[in-house]
Amino acid sequence: MSISYKDLGLANTKELFKKAMAGKYAIPAYNFNNMEQLQAIVQACVETKSPVILQVSSGARKYANKTLLRYMAQGAVKYAEELGYKIPIVLHLDHGDTFELCKDCIDNGFSSVMIDGSHHPYDENVALTKQVVEYAHKHGVTVEGELGVLAGIEDDVVAEESTYTHPEEVEDFVNKTGVDSLAISIGTSHGANKFKPEQCTKNAEGILVPPPLRFDILEEIEKRLPGFPIVLHGSSSVPQDQVQIINNNGGALKDAIGIPEDQLRKAAQSAVCKINIDSDGRLAVTAAIRKVMAEKPAEFDPRKYLGPARDSLKELYKHKNINVLGSAENA
Numbered sequence: 001m002s003i004s005y006k007d008l009g010l011a012n013t014k015e016l017f018k019k020a021m022a023g024k025y026a027i028p029a030y031n032f033n034n035m036e037q038l039q040a041i042v043q044a045c046v047e048t049k050s051p052v053i054l055q056v057s058s059g060a061r062k063y064a065n066k067t068l069l070r071y072m073a074q075g076a077v078k079y080a081e082e083l084g085y086k087i088p089i090v091l092h093l094d095h096g097d098t099f100e101l102c103k104d105c106i107d108n109g110f111s112s113v114m115i116d117g118s119h120h121p122y123d124e125n126v127a128l129t130k131q132v133v134e135y136a137h138k139h140g141v142t143v144e145g146e147l148g149v150l151a152g153i154e155d156d157v158v159a160e161e162s163t164y165t166h167p168e169e170v171e172d173f174v175n176k177t178g179v180d181s182l183a184i185s186i187g188t189s190h191g192a193n194k195f196k197p198e199q200c201t202k203n204a205e206g207i208l209v210p211p212p213l214r215f216d217i218l219e220e221i222e223k224r225l226p227g228f229p230i231v232l233h234g235s236s237s238v239p240q241d242q243v244q245i246i247n248n249n250g251g252a253l254k255d256a257i258g259i260p261e262d263q264l265r266k267a268a269q270s271a272v273c274k275i276n277i278d279s280d281g282r283l284a285v286t287a288a289i290r291k292v293m294a295e296k297p298a299e300f301d302p303r304k305y306l307g308p309a310r311d312s313l314k315e316l317y318k319h320k321n322i323n324v325l326g327s328a329e330n331a
């Protein structure tokens, strides 16, 4: 028996993207695998009155169990109401790689799916994406496609080099597939090591500044697809204070460099309606746990380190919603 997202109280991305486009902000898409992450996301988004996309990778589905995840998303809707403010919540598959995975998510309560055919030749990407859109739209589920390849690691796929999106392909892709949004490659990448130090310049304070995103490509895409929702993956900023806490407490993160927040702020005011953030959450959790472990070595109650990790995550998400994505007060 299949379960519709509508019965779980979830929303698809259609209206959210329309409002985000008009209001010049981006909806946060935060990845989650466990209860503390979900609590932090819901608390932060309710407190900042922000819509939110709960993002689940296929790895997260394997880790947490698909049935449990569905009930967790339903629980998130109820929890938000209990906290006193009803925010729109989307349950989204991140980097779906097959029709079967997307169908299984749609049949199990997801309100949005990504079919990432960006590693395939163009025509195969079109055919696969179209197949997913046809099934998804029958169920009122929205679909994100991708053109261009981001460097970094997504599940088991590792791309050494990024390939920027070719603007001349976007209209044909959107027309042929019927996708509701398009992820593009303009210089972001997955993970905590987005740039090598030698690609960066030093500013007056001695901080490494990476090369800017390719806003010229984004503008060309916007011209060809006026009013069409664009998605940015790989948008963690890799806060250096968190990296330092990790490294000062036994960690070994080297050359961790992210996307500067001002670049994301600028993107959020354009046709970019969804910004994906996972690595920054991982850093916040790891920093908080390492700190407790180092400072209180006799502690063995998981709540004593998962609690501070959850609090730190919540602060991170509130900061993103208010100062980076601009989604606060838009639920």
Ligand code: G3H
Pocket: 031, 057, 058, 059, 060, 094, 095, 153, 154, 155, 190, 278, 279
């Ligand atoms: O783009 C990848 C996301 O950060 C999800 O990562 O596949 O390790 O869950 P994951």
Ligand code: 13P
Pocket: 031, 094, 095, 189, 190, 191, 192, 232, 233, 234, 235, 236, 276, 277, 278, 279, 280
């Ligand atoms: P980050 O690794 O930059 O957080 O990107 C996450 C992402 O794009 C998930 O799809």
Ligand code: ZN
Pocket: 095, 154, 190, 233, 234, 276
């Ligand atoms: Zn991604």
